[in-house]
Amino acid sequence: MLALACLPGMAMAQSMDADAELEELIPDSAISDPESWAMDTEAANTPTTDDIDPASELDDDGFTLDWPEDSDFEVTIEDLEIDPELEGLLNWRDDPPARDLALPGMTERQDENESAQLVENKISGRITFNYPESFSEFSELDGFIARFEGLSDIKNLRDGDDNLAQVANRAQADSELLTEMLSVYGFYDAEVRQRVRTPPESQGSGPDGGVMAKDATFVFTLDPGERYKYGAVELPGLEKTGDDYDALRADFEIQPGDYIQEDRIVTERIDLQIALGETGYPFVDLGAPELLIDHERDEGDLTLEVTSGGKYDFGNIVSGSPDFLSGKHLSEIARFDEGDSYKASDVDDLREAILATGLVSSLSIEPVETTAPTDGEPGTVDVAVEMTPAPLRTISGSLGYGTGQGFTATAAWEHRNFFPPEGMLRLRAIAGTQEQLAGATFRRNNWHGRDRVLTLDVFANTIDRDAYEARTVSAIGKFEKLSTLLFQKKLAWSIGLELVATQEREGTLDGEVGPRETYFVAALPGQVTLDYSDSLLDPTKGWRITGFISPETSHTNGNQSQYARSWIEGRYYQPVSDSLVIAGRAKFGTIQGTAIDNVAPSRRLYAGGGGSVRGYDYQGIGPQNDVGDPTGGRSLSEFSLEARYRTGLLDGAVSIVPFIDAGTVDTGTTPGVSNLQYGAGIGMRYHTNFGPLRVDLATPLNPRPGDSRIGVYIALGQSF
Template identity: 30%
Template sequence: MAIAGLLCACITSSGVGRADDRAPWPPPESRPDSAAGDAQASAEETDTRIAYTVEIQGLAEGEDDLETLLRGSSRLIGLQDDLPATVAGVRRRARADVERFQKALRSEGFYDANVSFEIAEPPPDATAGAPQADAPAAPASDSPAPDSPAPDSTVPAPAETVREPLEVTFEVETGTVYLLARVDISYTPATPPEREGIPRGAEGLDLQLGMRARAPAIQAAERRLLSALENHGYPDARVRDRQAVIDRSQKTMRVNWQVDPGAFTRFGEIDVSGLETVEAKYVRSFSTWTPGDVYDQRRIEQMRGKLLETGLFDSIQVDRAGEPSDGRTPIQLTLDEREHRSIGFGARYSTSTGPSGTAFWEHRNLLGQDENLRLELNAGLIEQRFTATARKPRWNRDDQDLLGNFELRHKDSDSFEEYAAEAGVSVEREFDDLWTGRLGGSVEALQTTDNEGTREFILFGVPTALTRDSRDDPLDPTEGSRLSLEATPYLSTVESFQPFFTGSLGGATYYTIDAQDRFVLAGRARVGTLFGAETEQVPASKRFYAGGGGSIRGFPFEEVGPLDEDNDPLGGRSLVELGVELRIKITETIGIVPFVDAGQVYDTVYPDFSVDEPLRYGAGLGLRYYTAIGPVRLDVAVPLNPRESNDNAFEIYISLGQAF
């Protein structure tokens, strides 16, 4: 509820009777409406326009915010694109600004402020021919004369246009700032019981006695007053009266609110309407209260926010349904479901892997409780993969999901050829807004052909992950970071029983250099290790590889690291990758990205950074085309320290989304 009459309603001066000044409500941020009264008739008869400049003097150093407020409330400045036809029109705007400035200054606690202005015309040699029909402007006072002329209804005969703008100078004397001396809240007809959270004075409204008596701060305090009552069982609270009294002798203000809290109420039952396929029981499970709890508007907003996050609804309306019964208010949820099925396609290309494409079908409400099923097919020259993933949200806990996956894949690269089938189940839990953990089990059947020949494996794994994600956008982040720790112990069977362990730690961070997000510095790093078995004892697909569009750009796909006698990659037991890029937006849709990547794969358990296997560096330039679903990426990269074999002069990568 606005505080639009706070000072206007009742301002008195202690010991001096009724105050001359009125409260600055509504605040003066509203813009001037039009210049119709300044040049209405003249615009039809002549193209003469009076240009002017505006200067504000008298403010102390460090009061830039106050000058910004005055300029924002100025009619002269706001209408500079619509110049008046006469000097008298400029003068009328200046006189209007005097009142606007005084209101703005009062809103900041300067109740004794004085504002005046002068208009200086250019010297005679700055105009051509005879002077303007209007008489030269003399210094003007801060209030118009009683018989000041009406808006221009007649226009002098066309005269020579003023070549130099008029100089309008405002002189501002702020006077002593008034301080907040007292805050009183009186409740009527009923006084709420003494309960934590219900404001009784300044301390409950984020006001401090002795602070500057600013209108915006007092307006915000009234909103906090009503919100506090709404959040503690009084949703119908309203301000019956408000008073702000200034004491000119003490240079202080005291504020009093008379509040009708309304009836105390508790939450009642939830009624749900508008559903088509989503179950009402599932919607009610998002309730952040139980019937009988004290009414709290914050809990309603929390429930609404959680329902929106599901992606099941286009709109969610939450209302109190009717009058309270037995002190309980029923809640009405009205929902509008969105489409739950979708299909999609994607494409990628790089010079080392060739073209590849993706197609998927997704159902986001399979059984009526937000169950998600996604079928995805990825096909390329090197790898073909079919994946089915399912997610059951809110499994046994509100913050916990049950996940299942099944995958068939075939991969034929310079490193190895493999046919595989994998199935797994896991539990994912959100610890808070940033941290997520996952724990599960998996089984894989593999047939792998590499330097060791053709072998078969059955792997039992326990994949775990811990992730911290504060990015503002997964496809095109401009700030925040992502940290991911993944670890999986495996037991390999069939030909022999061989346990081994793989783990990796990776992260990326993003920093916006300017306020418009046109320059974003992004960096990433990743390290990995595999231990418990020798390299040749581990299926080739579980070793580490580097190189390619998501790794070290400029080098062929998965070909950085140990090579066999035919210069085919063998993979390794440890990995290190680094990358940094500067994302520069040229326009809203076009950007460029210079980047540098580095990394290496080692046959040892930990990276040894040996001379024989130095870090490989790649650099290049990318082009980005920004769309509603994310940026389209084109990267061209070259190896900075290429090997004599394997490496090309350059590599090209095309895909959707940033590189990391």
């Protein structure tokens, strides 16, 4: 250990037996104190000289070699030839008369006679294409040009962006772009030549005497050559699909002899993958397409490797959160049954349906093999569903005002999965100048099937309107099949049961408040809608018809009455142009079976308001008592006509809608058109992703005493 510790010290000292010549060069003093030794040398004591003047003559001192006697050297410098491809670009500022600048990569392969045979196509104010007449017959020429315009560096150039030299580089880039695009369409021998044209008067207009980019125009001469076709088209592995081969091969529509279009290879590959997924192959894997170009044959051989992964039928749906949304409930939502052939679109549909519940924030669905295919028989895959719950509780509130309805404040609390699966509990309250309400609602979505909803609603409310006052307790049950924003259906329906106990009195009579009447009502309402329109909230074409009927029995003042409330409504939408839609609506209602006095005022027919005849108060149209309060009737007729014009404002998001409405209510049971009240106005729609926001301003055309002069209506969606 002692010897190891001494090694560093030994390395720092010079051996006394060192070579004498070496010791003379590096004495011990240089090692022991190198700084002092260096300062004691001759070099350290020699003063420095001034900086050398590079223009001064050389001093011969120090040179030991004589200059050679023959000092006459002949130096010859050859002039380099300027590349003709660059000459025009280099001299463009010094040669004002020049109009056309040849750019790098340009070759003169055509004489004037050949140029005369080219088709000239000016695709913009700056860019012109020249190409052979045969290329003008290219069926995809318009798409080719549109594609170039979207990608071109020059097309998107703004005035003053660059000088001409920089623009020349852009032109070269566009030339390369055109060559690449032509190869996409099968022109693998294509050549593109480009020129920049500048008018003589533009010389010196730019910075430093140059030419402004805005003064330049560009000519691209396209020599596409022969368009290649597909030679062999092979899908190795697809033959393993057996009986499905012919149909699947037909879904891949590229055939030998077709012209090559590389984009089509991508789309046909996608189509084949979709077709395999729709035919029962959940584990399909398609390789990258390989296109081998043979320039001798002017053909390309295409190969796409197919790994089908085997054919399968659906098994069970397995939920990763059975206490949240069980596999049984998910099976009721799904549009496929156990044993059906696997279809990827059915799995995608299930994914959309689960997301539409609003109960999950993230979701994954994967097929899981449970039985492998054997002897040509399909295997079985379960559908594994993993979900992350979304926030389920909501507290909401709103303030509002409606003509004829006054001010209202609403508040609600809900839990969207209080009774799993999809059992919502909602508590709500309304406090307003004309209405107060407290209620609780239970709602089971997707009950025994997709978009089938069971609703139980219990509430108590008071209403004080011009037509009547009511204190009501209601219990309502309803089962319905809904048409939703995600899944609009041609047929929707509902059936229900209503039990109502209400104390009501009609509006004032001769300035006196009338007596309250107590009604006990049981009803079986039903409704059917046929919808052949193109949208629930913003239809532009088609039609929609809804029929409603509610057989009811009513007990009041010891009298038992049976009657039926019913109405039918039709809506029609006719596009006149891309920006104008004419929409019309007609509704007819009736109460059959009893005198009007046996029908509670709240269950009579009324017209007027935002969803009826705009310009009038809510329920303001119809028979009136001596002080002008509406009393309701047993028949109803309503009509509406709108012109929905889509303006170009805010990228087309704003529509202007002039409209006219008409309606009447009568104490008789037959709907008619006598005593119609008319309202007209203009509205604005702001179109969003979830539907239009509506603001309507209307006035009555034949007002009665006491009618408002202006009505304002705000809502989501079109008025009808």
